[in-house]
Amino acid sequence: MAILLRSEDKIIVQGITGNQGRFHTGQMVAYGAKVVGGISPGKAGQQVEGVPVFDTVRQAVAATGATASVVFVPAAFAKDAAYEALENGIRLLVMIPEHIPVQDSIDIVTRAQALGAVVIGPNTFGVITPGEKTKMGIMPNHIYRPGPVGVVARSGTLSYEIAFSLTNAGLGQSTVVGMGGDPVVGQNFISVLEAFHQDPETKAVVMVGEIGGSAEEEAAEYVKTLGKPVVAYLAGRAAPPGKRMGHAGAIIERGRGTLDSKERALTAVGVRVVTMPWEVAPAVREILG
Amino acid sequence: MKQYEYMAKGRLKERGITVPPGRIADTPEEAAKVVAEIGPSALKAQVLVGGRGKAGGIKFASTPEEAVIQAKAILGMDLKGYRVDRLYVEAKLEIERELYVSVTTDRNAKKPLVMASAAGGVEIEEVQDDLIIRRLVDPEVGVLPYLGREIAEAMNLSLPLAREFSELLVRLYAIYRQEDAELVEINPLVVVDGHLIAADARLNIDDSALFRHPEFELVEEGSALEHTVHQLGLAYVELDGDIAVMANGAGMAMATLDAIQHYGGRPANFLDAGGGAAVEPTAQALSVLVGMHPKAIFINIFGGITRCDDVAQAILQVRRSQGIPVPLVVRLVGTNEQKGVAMLEEDGIAAFSEMSEAAQRVVELAGEGR
Numbered sequence: 001m002a003i004l005l006r007s008e009d010k011i012i013v014q015g016i017t018g019n020q021g022r023f024h025t026g027q028m029v030a031y032g033a034k035v036v037g038g039i040s041p042g043k044a045g046q047q048v049e050g051v052p053v054f055d056t057v058r059q060a061v062a063a064t065g066a067t068a069s070v071v072f073v074p075a076a077f078a079k080d081a082a083y084e085a086l087e088n089g090i091r092l093l094v095m096i097p098e099h100i101p102v103q104d105s106i107d108i109v110t111r112a113q114a115l116g117a118v119v120i121g122p123n124t125f126g127v128i129t130p131g132e133k134t135k136m137g138i139m140p141n142h143i144y145r146p147g148p149v150g151v152v153a154r155s156g157t158l159s160y161e162i163a164f165s166l167t168n169a170g171l172g173q174s175t176v177v178g179m180g181g182d183p184v185v186g187q188n189f190i191s192v193l194e195a196f197h198q199d200p201e202t203k204a205v206v207m208v209g210e211i212g213g214s215a216e217e218e219a220a221e222y223v224k225t226l227g228k229p230v231v232a233y234l235a236g237r238a239a240p241p242g243k244r245m246g247h248a249g250a251i252i253e254r255g256r257g258t259l260d261s262k263e264r265a266l267t268a269v270g271v272r273v274v275t276m277p278w279e280v281a282p283a284v285r286e287i288l289g
Numbered sequence: 290m291k292q293y294e295y296m297a298k299g300r301l302k303e304r305g306i307t308v309p310p311g312r313i314a315d316t317p318e319e320a321a322k323v324v325a326e327i328g329p330s331a332l333k334a335q336v337l338v339g340g341r342g343k344a345g346g347i348k349f350a351s352t353p354e355e356a357v358i359q360a361k362a363i364l365g366m367d368l369k370g371y372r373v374d375r376l377y378v379e380a381k382l383e384i385e386r387e388l389y390v391s392v393t394t395d396r397n398a399k400k401p402l403v404m405a406s407a408a409g410g411v412e413i414e415e416v417q418d419d420l421i422i423r424r425l426v427d428p429e430v431g432v433l434p435y436l437g438r439e440i441a442e443a444m445n446l447s448l449p450l451a452r453e454f455s456e457l458l459v460r461l462y463a464i465y466r467q468e469d470a471e472l473v474e475i476n477p478l479v480v481v482d483g484h485l486i487a488a489d490a491r492l493n494i495d496d497s498a499l500f501r502h503p504e505f506e507l508v509e510e511g512s513a514l515e516h517t518v519h520q521l522g523l524a525y526v527e528l529d530g531d532i533a534v535m536a537n538g539a540g541m542a543m544a545t546l547d548a549i550q551h552y553g554g555r556p557a558n559f560l561d562a563g564g565g566a567a568v569e570p571t572a573q574a575l576s577v578l579v580g581m582h583p584k585a586i587f588i589n590i591f592g593g594i595t596r597c598d599d600v601a602q603a604i605l606q607v608r609r610s611q612g613i614p615v616p617l618v619v620r621l622v623g624t625n626e627q628k629g630v631a632m633l634e635e636d637g638i639a640a641f642s643e644m645s646e647a648a649q650r651v652v653e654l655a656g657e658g659r
Contacts, residue, residue, distance in 0.1 A: 075497065076500055076501075099496075099497040100497060101469055101495055101497045101498035101501075102394055102469070102471065102495050102497065102498070103466060103469050103495070103498065104498075105399075106394065106399060106400065106401070106428050107428060109399045110399070110400075110427075110428050110429060138593075138594060139593060140592075140593035140594065140623065140624060143593070143623075153540070154540065155538060155539055155540020155541070155543075156538050156540065156593070157536070157537050157538025157540060157541040157591050157593060158538060158540030158541045158543075158544050159540070160591050160593045160623075161541060161544070161591045161644070164591070164622075164623075181539055181540075183394060183396045183471075184394060184396060184399050185399075188397065208540070210539075210540055210543060211543070213396040213397070214396070214397060215396070215397065218397055233544075235540050235543035235544045235547060236543045236547070237546075237547045237550060238528070238543070238546035238547050238549070238550045238556055239526075239543060239546070239559070240526070240528065243526045243559075244524070244526075245524070245526060245539060245542070245543050245559055246524035246538075246539025246540075246542055246543070246559065246561040247539040247540070248496070248497065249396070250539060250543065254412075254413075254414050255414055275547075275551065276544075276547070276548060276551055276645065277544050277548075277644065278643070278644060278645050
């Protein structure tokens with residue numbers, strides 16, 4: 001068991017012939033993901049890493065029965081690609097690109113909601129389920145192991161750091177989900193926590209948050225009913241207000257989105273909040289015994 | 290990207306929202322000329338921060354002579370860290386009421402959010418919560434006049450004003466949606482002679498959408514160094530410490546600053562070299578750090594997509610071409626780690642594998658910490 005992504009999910013790659021698409025298709029295939037097709041208009045008939053290329057999502061879905069898509073197209077074309085996927089029956093959509101206009105992201109998540117599809121990202125590293133040897137995204141293959149810890153993060157490399165420290169401490173992961181670093185993204189902590197709540201394999205959850213917005217504060221209310229222990233590490237204590245710290249969404253605006261407010265909200269509902277990334281694995285170890 | 294008040298008002302005016310008559314002025318003489326033309330005026334500092342009035346950035350002049358004196362007082366002054374180089378000279382208004390209205394994005398709801406209040410004229414954060422009307426907008430429906438009428442009703446606006454407000458809100462939402470605004474705010478929205486006028490305005494455009502808006506004049510915020518590094522395509526923020534920092538990925542970079550602070554050090558900057566940085570951009574980024582003349586440099590890499598040998602090569606390249614005259618601490622973990630570490634060690638640079646040890650060490654080398 002795991003959440004969001006299962007071994008049987010058939011995956012297509014939109015933008016498969018670009019540098020990123022090509023490289024990560026290889027990585028996904030090597031990890032064991034069922035990548036059944038790729039999209040690149042005008043390139044039908046080619047193969048990338050043994051994966052057949054189609055001109056349209058419509059063709060690819062008809063030929064392969066794919067239900068999941070990971071998008072690598074440039075930000076300016078991402079809305080078109082996302083709609084193409086959603087309108088053709090894709091129900092798990094992972095949006096890798098950074099710098100997608102917020103208005104486009106609003107449209108994408110609104111349409112996905114209406115169709116009952118799940119959007120992960122934009123500006124995400126994706127989702128990986130080590131126990132089922134499948135992934136959609138750009139995370140390195142070798143740092144994960146199957147196990148009982150669910151991880152939900154806003155940031156890529158920081159989540160790698162933490163997942164790897166869990167692995168090194170003998171704590172494998174059920175599923176690792178990247179929400180994405182943009183202001184508007186498909187998943188929030190609550191939606192991912194709800195999925196972890198339903199998953200019997202997940203015994204504890206690690207939240208990797210950061211300054212900006214109020215997703216952590218909103219999640220705190222839900223944690224009360226989660227019924228599983230949560231460890232949180234949040235980045236950005238040293239960040240000055242009004243400055244965007246790399247991620248479009250990582251900004252303290254008009255006094256909102258401070259680390260202090262997030263840590264207080266999570267601590268109040270019994271989340272074990274640690275102050276440094278290397279304290280996460282020991283805290284999980286302590287809780288799981 | 291923030292827009293100056295005069296730019297924001299230009300956009301409002303184009304969209305049919307009434308703004309007071311006004312012009313920009315870069316010298317006291319220009320300010321005097323505008324006052325001679327439009328009569329008693331407010332001279333407003335054009336800076337990208339709120340609360341200018343309280344900070345002395347808005348003064349009034351009834352005559353051209355007064356305008357010269359007041360403009361001299363404001364131009365060149367330091368306003369909350371921003372130097373005032375430009376004024377917006379605008380007709381003084383006989384204000385009956387001050388309201389507030391804005392459109393922005395609610396990140397949690399993933400929808401546009403309209404906020405309005407009958408208690409305008411102060412920063413919205415200072416307004417009592419129950420005096421603020423909040424309405425989420427379904428992006429597939431948009432803002433139709435009825436929403437404006439409902440909000441006007443909640444603000445106790447009577448009919449001619451309520452209709453004007455409703456039309457204004459439709460236009461404001463069109464700016465938010467069609468011009469990719471992160472925030473479009475009128476505060477205060479004033480009542481003069483029974484009509485609505487946008488007395489002050491803020492407009493922030495989504496940086497990610499600038500590619501489809503060539504109509505916006507580029508407004509650079511931040512220091513000269515920040516501009517330089519942004520032009521390299523790297524996320525960079527200047528801080529006030531003296532340990533220069535580079536990491537790959539925004540979250541890692543933030544966590545690295547936190548770790549330095551944790552051990553009592555003071556980071557000089559935030560720099561995200563990118564999740565999959567190659568040799569050249571990494572070398573350029575490091576070169577910038579060296580040029581900052583910090584007390585020490587900390588490079589913190591978790592190689593996933595980034596390859597540790599590429600990072601090592603970038604470091605050696607900079608060391609050979611321009612030299613690194615301050616203590617350098619490198620933490621290198623992940624893809625091709627052994628190769629990268631060996632390359633650095635050959636050149637006498639020790640690489641750490643634990644982030645905590647590396648952070649502690651760089652703070653020591655900078656002569657800081659507890």
